[in-house]
Amino acid sequence: MRTNNRGRAWFVAGFLAPATLLYAVFVVLPVCQAFQISLYRWRGISEQKTFVGLANFQRLAGDEVFRQALGHNLAFLLAGGALTLGLAMAIAHAIHGNGRWARVIRGVYLFPQIISMVVVAVLWMFVYNPSFGILKASLQSVGLGRFAMDWLGTPGTALPAVLVTFVWHAVGFHIMLFSAGLRTIPAEVQEAATLDGADGMLRFRQVTLPMLFPVLRVAIVYMVIGALNVFALVYLMTVGGPDRRTEVMLTYLYEQAFKHSDFGYGTALAVANLAVVMALSGLAMLLLRRDPTEAKA
Amino acid sequence: MQRWIRNAALAASAVYLALGAVSCGSKRGAEKAGALNVAAFKGGYGLDFFEDAAKEFETERPGTRVKVWGNPRVWEQLRPLFVAGKPPDLTYPGWGMDHWPLVYENQLMPLDEALAGKPWSGDGKWADTFEPALLKLGQHDGKQWMLPYFYNINGWWYDKALFAKHGWTPPKTWSELLALCAKIKAAGIAPITYQGKYPYYALHGFLFPWVVSAGGIQAFDDMQNLKPGAWKSAAVIRAASMIRELADKGYFQSGSNGMSHTESQMEFVNGRAAMIPCGTWLNSEMREQLPKSGFEMAFFLPPTLDAGIGDPTNIDIGIEPWVVPSKGKNHGTAIDFYKYMTSLPKAKQFVERKGTLTAIKGSDEVKLPPFLVEPAAAFRASKAIWSVEYIQWYPKLGTASQNATAALLAGTVTPQEYAERLEAAAELARKDTETPRHTVTR
Numbered sequence: 009m010r011t012n013n014r015g016r017a018w019f020v021a022g023f024l025a026p027a028t029l030l031y032a033v034f035v036v037l038p039v040c041q042a043f044q045i046s047l048y049r050w051r052g053i054s055e056q057k058t059f060v061g062l063a064n065f066q067r068l069a070g071d072e073v074f075r076q077a078l079g080h081n082l083a084f085l086l087a088g089g090a091l092t093l094g095l096a097m098a099i100a101h102a103i104h105g106n107g108r109w110a111r112v113i114r115g116v117y118l119f120p121q122i123i124s125m126v127v128v129a130v131l132w133m134f135v136y137n138p139s140f141g142i143l144k145a146s147l148q149s150v151g152l153g154r155f156a157m158d159w160l161g162t163p164g165t166a167l168p169a170v171l172v173t174f175v176w177h178a179v180g181f182h183i184m185l186f187s188a189g190l191r192t193i194p195a196e197v198q199e200a201a202t203l204d205g206a207d208g209m210l211r212f213r214q215v216t217l218p219m220l221f222p223v224l225r226v227a228i229v230y231m232v233i234g235a236l237n238v239f240a241l242v243y244l245m246t247v248g249g250p251d252r253r254t255e256v257m258l259t260y261l262y263e264q265a266f267k268h269s270d271f272g273y274g275t276a277l278a279v280a281n282l283a284v285v286m287a288l289s290g291l292a293m294l295l296l297r298r299d300p301t302e303a304k305a
Numbered sequence: 306m307q308r309w310i311r312n313a314a315l316a317a318s319a320v321y322l323a324l325g326a327v328s329c330g331s332k333r334g335a336e337k338a339g340a341l342n343v344a345a346f347k348g349g350y351g352l353d354f355f356e357d358a359a360k361e362f363e364t365e366r367p368g369t370r371v372k373v374w375g376n377p378r379v380w381e382q383l384r385p386l387f388v389a390g391k392p393p394d395l396t397y398p399g400w401g402m403d404h405w406p407l408v409y410e411n412q413l414m415p416l417d418e419a420l421a422g423k424p425w426s427g428d429g430k431w432a433d434t435f436e437p438a439l440l441k442l443g444q445h446d447g448k449q450w451m452l453p454y455f456y457n458i459n460g461w462w463y464d465k466a467l468f469a470k471h472g473w474t475p476p477k478t479w480s481e482l483l484a485l486c487a488k489i490k491a492a493g494i495a496p497i498t499y500q501g502k503y504p505y506y507a508l509h510g511f512l513f514p515w516v517v518s519a520g521g522i523q524a525f526d527d528m529q530n531l532k533p534g535a536w537k538s539a540a541v542i543r544a545a546s547m548i549r550e551l552a553d554k555g556y557f558q559s560g561s562n563g564m565s566h567t568e569s570q571m572e573f574v575n576g577r578a579a580m581i582p583c584g585t586w587l588n589s590e591m592r593e594q595l596p597k598s599g600f601e602m603a604f605f606l607p608p609t610l611d612a613g614i615g616d617p618t619n620i621d622i623g624i625e626p627w628v629v630p631s632k633g634k635n636h637g638t639a640i641d642f643y644k645y646m647t648s649l650p651k652a653k654q655f656v657e658r659k660g661t662l663t664a665i666k667g668s669d670e671v672k673l674p675p676f677l678v679e680p681a682a683a684f685r686a687s688k689a690i691w692s693v694e695y696i697q698w699y700p701k702l703g704t705a706s707q708n709a710t711a712a713l714l715a716g717t718v719t720p721q722e723y724a725e726r727l728e729a730a731a732e733l734a735r736k737d738t739e740t741p742r743h744t745v746t747r
Contacts, residue, residue: 052384054387055388266401268403
């Protein structure tokens with residue numbers, strides 16, 4: 009029995025080792041290195057580094073652009089998150105049945121998620137194109153042509169325009185989460201609620217939503233990570249412009265490191281980004297730790 | 306059963322490790338072979354010319370091997386190679402590279418000695434085969450660090466056929482421009498489009514030419530030399546007001562502020578906009594999209610102020626430098642190969658094959674493609690050239706000036722506020738003690 013157990017431990021360890029090793033070398037080690045680099049002034053062009061202590065973080069504390077970028081990330085999280093989760097919940101609910109349209113939508117809702125972010129960005133640049141874009145054409149066809157504008161080039165509309173694309177891309181994944189969640193709710197519970205006279209919104213609020221809570225919690229944490237790490241979409245659609253009106257933490261990081269050859273500060277921004285992501289996802293988990301169905305039991 | 310799985314897992318890890326070893330090994334193999342390692346940016350002009358030159362060089366110098374590699378983001382791969390001390394022997398890192406830190410951190414070899422030597426063929430100095438004004442752009446602290454190959458001239462473009470059809474002529478002055486824009490607009494075409502997503506183009510196309518026109522080339526040199534007040538000079542405010550005037554009169558294509566370079570250039574090529582500012586690479590960049598017939602891309606210098614004090618022959622040029630890394634293993638061969646590439650026959654061939662001008666004297670004495678005739682003539686006629694170098698010298702000022710320009714074009718700042726913002730950014734650059742200073746001298 010003992011030898012068998014030891015053999016089993018070795019067996020398990022053998023399977024874990026490659027993944028653990030890879031994780032240590034390609035994830036843990038770089039993160040540790042990042043902490044180290046953020047304490048230096050480094051142009052990222054030779055081994056020449058100057059230790060500057062916490063100077064990069066002092067600069068970060070007073071950096072208006074970083075604050076602005078963080079604000080835009082929070083806009084992605086709050087506005088983008090609310091829209092994504094709301095839409096996803098509604099759509100997941102709508103396609104829960106077995107109607108013809110439900111089946112059609114179930115077949116396509118994941119498309120935006122499975123196409124590459126680069127393609128999504130290019131696609132939406134075409135949608136917004138002020139010369140021949142679909143959005144302009146659609147507005148004109150219903151007589152609202154005067155509302156057509158330079159969505160990505162106007163300081164006031166650039167961020168909302170990118171946000172819409174972000175939601176369009178993110179919603180499919182969350183529909184999938186919620187759809188799976190809805191399927192775990194036993195039909196008897198729903199039927200019982202209906203028999204008790206709880207229907208429509210009431211049943212959704214009192215029965216469906218609480219029973220979806222664990223899924224919702226996961227969705228929110230995903231949203232926090234996605235919204236705070238948005239990069240490719242913004243970089244491709246607006247490069248953070250016009251005049252930094254769509255700058256987010258990671259586009260700013262890229263600018264500092266690669267364009268300004270300030271890898272020390274860029275890495276400090278990465279560390280700050282990590283801290284914000286950890287803090288906000290931690291906060292989300294803390295606030296949502298109590299499962300309402302458990303409390304009532 | 307368990308043993309079988311364990312053995313399979315062991316075999317899999319062995320294969321994994323072996324693959325790693327092989328991939329490392331093959332890399333070392335290439336280095337051992339002693340081929341000249343040339344890394345080049347793969348842009349609109351491709352790598353084929355350099356690859357062909359490498360093959361020819363191998364026959365010219367028997368026993369030598371040259372390996373040319375590159376891609377459109379080669380600068381991102383060059384950074385870790387420089388950090389690791391294993392840079393290529395010769396490289397053209399491309400526009401995305403922050404070049405000057407390579408000089409500050411001793412990663413490049415000074416080329417003065419090589420330039421004082423003989424060129425590929427004939428007598429005299431290698432240095433004398435280059436256009437001196439272009440050679441100068443690669444100097445710092447009295448040494449030559451970078452060498453030009455092809456160069457770009459910035460200006461405005463129009464479609465000769467479209468202009469002829471309407472009886473328009475390219476405007477030489479500001480008042481001619483305003484009059485023409487009114488006519489173009491009346492014809493239902495957008496007068497000017499631009500690459501608003503990258504304000505770099507508007508700086509080259511609008512702001513700086515008009516600063517040079519309003520205040521003379523000195524006004525622009527003062528800006529690049531970070532002279533206090535130069536970034537909010539009367540010339541800057543005048544140039545900014547001209548940009549606003551074009552915007553307010555509706556002479557810019559609506560929507561251009563958010564357009565990428567390809568989007569706006571498509572508008573121009575498709576005839577929805579009549580004029581666009583861009584460098585001489587425009588034709589090669591849009592080659593695939595050009596209409597099959599009836600489109601004649603042509604160049605003219607940005608219109609100057611009617612009473613401008615600047616010399617109207619002064620032109621805005623830019624180089625994309627080649628460098629010899631100091632930690633390269635093959636300095637002699639690298640320089641020899643670059644001498645071959647810059648020999649007059651090769652340079653002429655580059656002009657013919659790629660449709661762009663090179664920094665080698667006399668290389669434009671070939672049959673130029675029609676769109677290049679005007680730029681070549683403008684270069685020969687220019688009494689002085691200027692080049693936007695501060696974006697590379699002081700990248701933070703480069704970014705700040707581009708962001709401010711986006712705001713000016715969007716109309717969220719006035720010309721006065723714009724100039725204040727620029728001056729504030731220049732003040733930060735003056736106070737930056739970590740970045741070495743550069744000076745434009747005439």
